[in-house]
Amino acid sequence: MQRTDVIVVGAGPTGLLLASELALQGVQVTVLERLQEPDTTIKSGSINVASAEILDRRGLLPAAEESQRRRMAAAGKFTAGGGTAVTRGVVGGFEQTSPRFPVMGHFAGIMFRNDLVDQEDPVLASHAAVSGGVAVPQYDLELLLADRCAQLGVDVRRGIAVKGVRSTGGDLLADADADADADVVVETDAGELTAGWVVAADGGRSPIRKQLGIDFIGTDPELVGYQGIADFDDTTGLSHGWNWTPRGVYAYGPIPGRILVARFGPQPEDRDAPVTLEELQEVVRDVTQTNVTLSAIHGRATRWSDNARRVKHYRHGRVLFAGDAAHVHSPFSAQGLNLGFGDAVNLGWKLAATIQGWAPAGLLDTYDTERSSIADWVLDWTRAQVALMRGDERTRRLRRVVGDELFTVPGATNKMLAVSSGIMQHYDVADDATAPVGTTAGDVALTSGRRLADFAHDGRFVLVDRTHDGRFADAVQHLGERIAYVADSAATTELPSLLVRPDGIIIWAADQDDEPTSDDATKRLDAATLRWVGTR
Numbered sequence: 001m002q003r004t005d006v007i008v009v010g011a012g013p014t015g016l017l018l019a020s021e022l023a024l025q026g027v028q029v030t031v032l033e034r035l036q037e038p039d040t041t042i043k044s045g046s047i048n049v050a051s052a053e054i055l056d057r058r059g060l061l062p063a064a065e066e067s068q069r070r071r072m073a074a075a076g077k078f079t080a081g082g083g084t085a086v087t088r089g090v091v092g093g094f095e096q097t098s099p100r101f102p103v104m105g106h107f108a109g110i111m112f113r114n115d116l117v118d119q120e121d122p123v124l125a126s127h128a129a130v131s132g133g134v135a136v137p138q139y140d141l142e143l144l145l146a147d148r149c150a151q152l153g154v155d156v157r158r159g160i161a162v163k164g165v166r167s168t169g170g171d172l173l174a175d176a177d178a179d180a181d182a183d184v185v186v187e188t189d190a191g192e193l194t195a196g197w198v199v200a201a202d203g204g205r206s207p208i209r210k211q212l213g214i215d216f217i218g219t220d221p222e223l224v225g226y227q228g229i230a231d232f233d234d235t236t237g238l239s240h241g242w243n244w245t246p247r248g249v250y251a252y253g254p255i256p257g258r259i260l261v262a263r264f265g266p267q268p269e270d271r272d273a274p275v276t277l278e279e280l281q282e283v284v285r286d287v288t289q290t291n292v293t294l295s296a297i298h299g300r301a302t303r304w305s306d307n308a309r310r311v312k313h314y315r316h317g318r319v320l321f322a323g324d325a326a327h328v329h330s331p332f333s334a335q336g337l338n339l340g341f342g343d344a345v346n347l348g349w350k351l352a353a354t355i356q357g358w359a360p361a362g363l364l365d366t367y368d369t370e371r372s373s374i375a376d377w378v379l380d381w382t383r384a385q386v387a388l389m390r391g392d393e394r395t396r397r398l399r400r401v402v403g404d405e406l407f408t409v410p411g412a413t414n415k416m417l418a419v420s421s422g423i424m425q426h427y428d429v430a431d432d433a434t435a436p437v438g439t440t441a442g443d444v445a446l447t448s449g450r451r452l453a454d455f456a457h458d459g460r461f462v463l464v465d466r467t468h469d470g471r472f473a474d475a476v477q478h479l480g481e482r483i484a485y486v487a488d489s490a491a492t493t494e495l496p497s498l499l500v501r502p503d504g505i506i507i508w509a510a511d512q513d514d515e516p517t518s519d520d521a522t523k524r525l526d527a528a529t530l531r532w533v534g535t536r
Contacts, residue, residue: 030156
């Protein structure tokens with residue numbers, strides 16, 4: 001029976017990114033996918049800033065930028081990002097480009113407006129470098145990640161349906177440390193495979209989650225949504241962008257013929273039945289309150305709901321859950337793919353460290369605690385949008401207050417945009433930590449003209465030492481190749497030294513002005529490495 005370190009079930013964006021993260025750390029990975037080819041069904045049309053920064057840290061931003069250029073060229077105009085034009089400046093004697101933070105997306109169908117965004121906001125400015133690589137459709141993203149997996153030697157097997165999983169010893173849901181020699185057997189229609197660990201990234205209706213009887217906690221749906229690309233006999237009655245009506249919400253464009261519509265009411269009797277032209281036309285007419293006629297659907301239209309749930313625990317013995325297998329919710333403001341991306345980079349290095357034997361005690365358990373808290377926030381973020389989309393008169397008035405009054409308050413759109421873009425996520429990674437510890441590093445420019453992301457391509461921790469005497473080098477020397485040490489001593493004293501995890505989270509920072517002579521910063525650095533990087 002074939003054995004590998006990790007079997008990832010599902011070759012969507014989450015599964016492919018996770019597989020590449022594991023392979024980058026030297027772990028043997030096999031990916032199993034039931035589809036013969038990547039799904040061309042229209043899904044997410046972009047990624048958020050946090051996801052683009054993940055690609056940036058792995059050297060994949062140029063490929064994402066090329067995808068965005070192709071998409072904009074096909075659309076005939078550069079619309080993504082709400083204006084990503086760059087200005088010129090000088091940093092440390094080197095000419096730099098300064099892109100604007102991408103203003104795209106919406107909250108409950110209320111679009112974020114360029115004219116209400118302060119591009120001088122230091123929070124947004126520190127996350128603007130990836131603005132040219134956010135308009136990446138899911139299909140393009142899967143191709144990009146599949147190529148990445150191929151380069152790293154990941155064994156991706158398509159056309160294989162997983163029937164179930166079992167343990168070679170004990171209970172799959174027991175503590176993984178209870179039987180260190182136990183493996184997981186994955187039963188497929190092409191035979192059995194064995195691995196030390198299995199990650200279920202097999203979608204919102206995860207067969208593995210259902211087989212194991214994993215609790216899927218949350219709230220029931222209120223609406224039914226549809227998305228597809230269709231031919232319309234006449235579109236004069238449709239308004240471009242997001243629109244609210246007493247019957248629901250709809251979005252038309254920007255891709256010609258693309259329609260997304262959501263209607264409050266009961267769920268269909270057979271939610272797995274293909275969406276017919278007649279069904280789509282009926283709901284489009286009802287919600288848009290027009291007599292529009294659809295003559296054809298291109299490809300396959302999708303049906304979805306605002307069912308909002310997550311697994312009670314992300315880890316169950318030697319089986320872990322990621323992406324839609326771990327959480328489902330409505331697609332409003334495009335949080336799903338990005339939430340799965342975050343799962344992948346959080347889990348990848350932690351599982352690799354566990355397999356390779358250098359993980360500090362309890363490291364893998366932090367995958368559950370950190371990602372479940374983020375999922376809870378995302379589920380509430382999407383629930384709040386559904387509440388603001390209901391078709392009654394009171395909701396209509398509330399939408400007017402939110403869109404015309406609250407969003408116009410200085411700084412309000414900045415905050416909503418930053419939160420929606422994923423850059424405000426925070427983990428409790430240190431005791432009594434203060435900002436920026438626990439946040440995503442974003443774009444960190446160095447005096448050499450390079451950036452912190454340039455040193456994260458190989459998936460290591462990155463220590464940026466901005467002291468003039470390089471005093472933190474000795475503190476991490478014993479950790480060898482796990483940490484990329486970057487001396488940036490010519491930097492201004494206003495910028496702190498940083499230690500960043502492989503997933504981009506800052507786990508230690510030290511201001512030069514605050515601690516010029518004391519050894520407190522070094523003690524905190526030692527504590528951070530002991531907690532997250534382990535010992536030699």
